[in-house]
Amino acid sequence: MDEALLRSLTPGVLAVLVRRGADFAAAEDAVQDALVEAVRVWPADPPRDPRGWLVTVAWRRFLDAARADTARRRREDRLDEEPAPGPARAVDDTLQLYFLCAHPSLTPASAAALTLRAVGGLTTRQIARAYLVPEATMAQRISRAKRSVAGVRFDRPGDVATVLRVLYLVFNEGYSGDVDLAAEAVRLTRQLAAVIDHPEVSGLLALMLLHHARRAARTAPDGSLVPLAEQDRGRWDTGLIAEGVRMLQRALARDRLGEFQAQAAVAALHADAPSAEETDWVQIVEWYDELVRLTGSPVARLNRAVAVGEADDPRAGLKALAELDPALPRYTAVAAHLHERDGDLTTAARLYAEAAHHAPTLPERDHLTRRAARLNSRPRP
Structure with a gap:
């Protein structure tokens, strides 16, 4: 089969x-x-x-x-009489289904589940396993979503940005169970790119490919997280990187910059560096400046603070970080990293431990806990 x-x-x-x-x-x-x-x-x-x-x-x-x-x-x-069996007329309405599944009446989680079911062809059980929720819970979520879009007609263009956000949400869920959501998001975005010519669709697909190319190097054999700077770049998928870069270049050539193209440009600069030390952090800061200009996103500002700490010095990164809300997710982890880079190991260890306490996933919590333990075990001058 x-x-x-x-x-x-x-x-x-x-x-x-x-x-x-x-x-x-x-x-x-x-x-x-x-x-x-x-x-x-x-x-x-x-x-x-x-x-x-x-x-x-x-x-x-x-x-x-x-x-x-x-x-x-x-x-x-x-209803018309049942048509006789035979070849079905080849009309591709996939794009309408994307817009339907990303209807503004749906929550992002419901839109993602409906997209996986209607466009991705996954069963409710597969989706539930991927999201680590009971099948009955996912069935209710999908049923509510279908009721919300019942009777919707496409009499005007859909919102491409909403569709892309739903696909990005699916990609960021990662993978678990018998469905690899990251790979599934890449497949669906390829499908979308085949039916709609839009630079941000190409930008999102490029971003996914560039991130997905690093997947094999993201975890150690024991399942622990491996930070980007410590990854074995020989394990990165050069084919996916080359494809992502080509797609990004075509999108940027259209001179209609969007947030996914800017994010993909950052990912491409990381992928292009032979080593962590050779990363072009100055260009990365410039792309984060573009991303902040486009979105005003606090997450983009947080990532920019990290880049500034690498391009200039850790204290410049801490100064940029001080302008942000400390309640922002990953704020404490970023502060710990910058303090460690600045040589303040005591403060860094304390912040790593604090960040571990609030980590959203078990692998991230374990990673931050190990960072704190490593710094605490070092002899102080």
Whole structure:
């Protein structure tokens, strides 16, 4: 069974049902039923036209559900007769599905889950495992999301920025269980880039590829985190880096700078450095200046403080950090790093321990705890 083929066909099949008049929630349920049937039938009897087969089976399931619901009897009477089996018309409505799943009425978490299900073709169980929540909880989240977008029509262009934020959210969830969300986000963003020509789509895909290229070097054999400066750059995926850089260069050439292109430019400078010591921190500061100008993001300002500490000196970084809210996530960890670079090991150890206490994940907590312990074990002058 070619699971990748099924997942690639899912958005197109769903779009056909919606175009024929099925509401999104019912259509999505019918498509999921068709996918389950495909897993059962295809290994022994593979169809000549997989997409047409899925459309036919999903439409039958939708009609069966409509006929079984007496409250929808009037709607059933308006339905066209079931089309004869055969090749399905190749119309790519994937882009509309992206915009639907990123509807402003949805929370970011719900939008991400709905995107993974409707566009990514993942099952509720797979999504639940990836997010480390019970399947029933994820099922409720997806059901609420589908109800929220029921009846939505695309009579005006969707918000590309919202779609990109949803995909970026999926990418940042990382990976767990049997679904690699980072890889899934790359796959979905590639799919989006194939149907929409927009520099920020290319910028986001470039950013994902450049970050994903470093994945193998991010953790030690024991599962502990490895900071960027200490990573074995020989383990970085040079193919992904080259692809990401090419995509970024094409996007920047269009002279429509956006936040994802600026972030990708920072990632490209890290990827281009043969060693941590040879990183072009001056250019990185300049790109963070652009990112702050574009977004005003406190996170961008926080990362800029780190870059300033490397490009100038740690005290300049601490001065930039002092302008930010100490309640900002990772603020204390950044302060600890800059104090360590400045030689104030006592303050750095205390701040690392404090940051570990508030770390959002277990690997990050363990990493910060080890940094504090390492500094505390050093002899003081």
